[in-house]
Amino acid sequence: MKVGSYAAGLGIVAGGWAAVAGFLLNSEAFRPQCHLDTCAAVPSWYSAAIGTLGGLVFLGSLAGLVGPKRAYYLEGGAATAVVILLLGVWGEIEALYYWSILVPALLTAVLAVAAARSKTGMSEQSNPMNLPVFG
Numbered sequence: 001m002k003v004g005s006y007a008a009g010l011g012i013v014a015g016g017w018a019a020v021a022g023f024l025l026n027s028e029a030f031r032p033q034c035h036l037d038t039c040a041a042v043p044s045w046y047s048a049a050i051g052t053l054g055g056l057v058f059l060g061s062l063a064g065l066v067g068p069k070r071a072y073y074l075e076g077g078a079a080t081a082v083v084i085l086l087l088g089v090w091g092e093i094e095a096l097y098y099w100s101i102l103v104p105a106l107l108t109a110v111l112a113v114a115a116a117r118s119k120t121g122m123s124e125q126s127n128p129m130n131l132p133v134f135g
Helices: 003-026 028-033 046-066 071-088 095-117
Strands: none
Touching (some): 003 046, 003 071, 003 095, 046 071, 046 095, 071 095
16 A cells, blocks of 8 residues: 555544544543643643644545645644644643544654655656667
């Protein structure tokens, strides 16, 4: 498989989970993910930003899978923004919940940039139409 397929597959999973996790962090029913003494330290816009960026990662990976390779830059940029937001609240969210968003987002950012920069065309030297002519 190509790097783009891996980036798109991981982006769909990571973006979908980040979007759901942003909703769960905001939901009162799932407040155990936030430590009781530091719950107030997480900004109110944080969960909406994580959810929105997760949706952008998801959409960017779908667009990169079926559309132009430049869409992987959207996926990588949004995944990087998720990582930066998560690093801003280091230690204030339950560790398993935190790492389950951070690790896929970080891997998605790396794979998306690799997919956007990968060369899928055939070089002139290895093109089968460029055969030597014996005269």
